[in-house]
Amino acid sequence: xxxxxxxxxxxxxxxxRRVGELITRRGSIQTPFFMPIATRGAVKHILPEExxxxxxxxxxxxxxxxxxxxxxELIARAGDxxxxxxxxxxxxxxxxxxxxxxxxxxxxxxxGVNGVRLSEAGVExxxxxxxxxxxxxxxxxxxxxxDLGSDIIMVLDECPPYPCTREYALASLQRTTxxxxxxxxxxxxxxxxxxxxxxxDRPLLFCIVQGSIYEDLRVESVKQLSGIEFSALGGPDSGxxxxxxxxxxxxxxRETLPDILKWTVPYLPEDKPxxxxxxxxxxxxxxxxxxxxxxxxxxxxTREGRHGRLFIMKSQNTNxxxxxxxxxxxxxxxxxxxxxxxxxxYETINIQNERFKEDFTPVDPLCDCLLCTRYTRAYLRxxxxxxxxxxxxxxxxxxxxxxxxxxxKLRD
RNA sequence: GUGACUAUCGUCUAAUGGUAAGACAACGGUUUGUGGUACCGUGAACGAGGGUCCGAUUCCCUCUAGUCACC
Numbered sequence: 001x002x003x004x005x006x007x008x009x010x011x012x013x014x015x016x017r018r019v020g021e022l023i024t025r026r027g028s029i030q031t032p033f034f035m036p037i038a039t040r041g042a043v044k045h046i047l048p049e050e051x052x053x054x055x056x057x058x059x060x061x062x063x064x065x066x067x068x069x070x071x072x073e074l075i076a077r078a079g080d081x082x083x084x085x086x087x088x089x090x091x092x093x094x095x096x097x098x099x100x101x102x103x104x105x106x107x108x109x110x111x112g113v114n115g116v117r118l119s120e121a122g123v124e125x126x127x128x129x130x131x132x133x134x135x136x137x138x139x140x141x142x143x144x145x146x147d148l149g150s151d152i153i154m155v156l157d158e159c160p161p162y163p164c165t166r167e168y169a170l171a172s173l174q175r176t177t178x179x180x181x182x183x184x185x186x187x188x189x190x191x192x193x194x195x196x197x198x199x200x201d202r203p204l205l206f207c208i209v210q211g212s213i214y215e216d217l218r219v220e221s222v223k224q225l226s227g228i229e230f231s232a233l234g235g236p237d238s239g240x241x242x243x244x245x246x247x248x249x250x251x252x253x254r255e256t257l258p259d260i261l262k263w264t265v266p267y268l269p270e271d272k273p274x275x276x277x278x279x280x281x282x283x284x285x286x287x288x289x290x291x292x293x294x295x296x297x298x299x300x301x302t303r304e305g306r307h308g309r310l311f312i313m314k315s316q317n318t319n320x321x322x323x324x325x326x327x328x329x330x331x332x333x334x335x336x337x338x339x340x341x342x343x344x345x346y347e348t349i350n351i352q353n354e355r356f357k358e359d360f361t362p363v364d365p366l367c368d369c370l371l372c373t374r375y376t377r378a379y380l381r382x383x384x385x386x387x388x389x390x391x392x393x394x395x396x397x398x399x400x401x402x403x404x405x406x407x408x409k410l411r412d
Numbered sequence: 413g414u415g416a417c418u419a420u421c422g423u424c425u426a427a428u429g430g431u432a433a434g435a436c437a438a439c440g441g442u443u444u445g446u447g448g449u450a451c452c453g454u455g456a457a458c459g460a461g462g463g464u465c466c467g468a469u470u471c472c473c474u475c476u477a478g479u480c481a482c483c
Contacts, residue, residue, distance in 0.1 A: 249444040278445035
């Protein structure tokens with residue numbers, strides 16, 4: 001808690017896999033870890049103490065959503081996001097960059113206006129909910145996240161869509177670097193202004209690597225971000241507290257993720273946590289951990305749970321060393337990267353399928369969650385069929401527990 | 413009891429003398445820095461019997477069922 005400077009403490013390495021501890025002002029978190037998403041100040045359907053008991057030590061909140069509703073000043077008046085939502089552990093807040101990118105199209109569509117206007121100063125965008133215009137800049141994003149009381153603050157980045165030309169990707173990552181430098185300077189200015197409040201108790205600040213699907217641009221992005229003259233901007237020489245890889249899972253082919261990690265990870269500092277934003281499926285998490293990543297978040301367990309898709313662990317003692325020479329017909333890329341394959345250690349079911357109508361067994365007999373220890377597949381299917389809210393809740397609990405168990409195995 | 417009207421997927425509605433379209437439901441799929449969203453696909457019907465006609469879900473008759481009105 002005190003020693004913020006060494007934010008990540010390594011415990012052991014297994015090949016490239018890193019097991020350690022991330023220190024934040026609200027406690028330490030075992031890495032690698034997965035963050036349940038509490039976009040609007042709640043993990044949908046789940047109480048904070050339940051989130052904690054599932055094994056989560058940190059949740060993710062969204063700057064964009066909370067800024068618009070109920071407003072970051074309101075949350076500041078409530079104390080902070082922790083008190084507002086009754087979560088006492090660490091919180092990571094997204095910067096809003098991705099939402100501007102992903103929700104801009106919806107606003108454009110709904111109000112017939114240009115939903116996003118990018119400039120060097122920042123981004124002007126339209127709230128798809130009501131058509132209101134807002135302006136977000138690297139500095140404003142920092143202010144909002146400080147108001148929220150975030151423990152891990154993300155810089156505002158420009159998240160380019162896929163496909164994206166090399167030229168655009170280059171210009172975009174350069175802007176992301178300039179925005180990151182501005183955010184860094186502003187962050188440490190505010191920390192100093194905060195005086196007492198932040199002495200030995202400041203949030204962590206992460207940058208975001210871009211570069212789309214271009215190897216040299218990914219490398220360039222890391223070099224630019226780590227090459228910023230931090231002390232000249234009023235911050236510590238140690239620079240960023242962590243590095244995130246962004247601009248993935250935005251529509252690019254799935255096979256490019258291993259490449260992006262292969263290109264990027266070697267250039268990331270060993271002593272800083274690495275966060276893969278927005279991912280992913282279980283096998284993607286396993287492969288990313290094996291490639292040296294530490295932090296993850298994804299809507300999959302909760303959103304797919306709400307839609308009736310359940311994750312089931314196939315084997316209790318899964319070996320994630322990812323040796324798989326004899327697996328059937330791997331693609332060349334999978335063999336080269338020595339990767340886990342989809343479905344190799346787990347499977348998914350759609351509980352709404354008719355075949356579960358009279359299936360009186362647990363969803364996953366090896367799972368220790370509320371759903372699996374107390375209810376049957378037939379019951380859960382029934383709840384979904386008639387639209388009972390308990391359905392989404394039980395499924396979310398189970399899927400989150402699956403993800404937590406997966407991370408536990410990866411830390412072992 | 414008498415008269416009128418109606419009868420098409422599970423439900424609600426179209427069209428048509430040359431075997432039928434859509435919506436919802438059902439069934440299956442998609443969902444990666446969350447809109448509890450959205451999208452894609454698949455099955456599924458002319459109440460019963462008779463008549464006219466080359467051919468009837470369509471026109472006619474009877475039956476059955478329902479709705480309404482009257483007694």
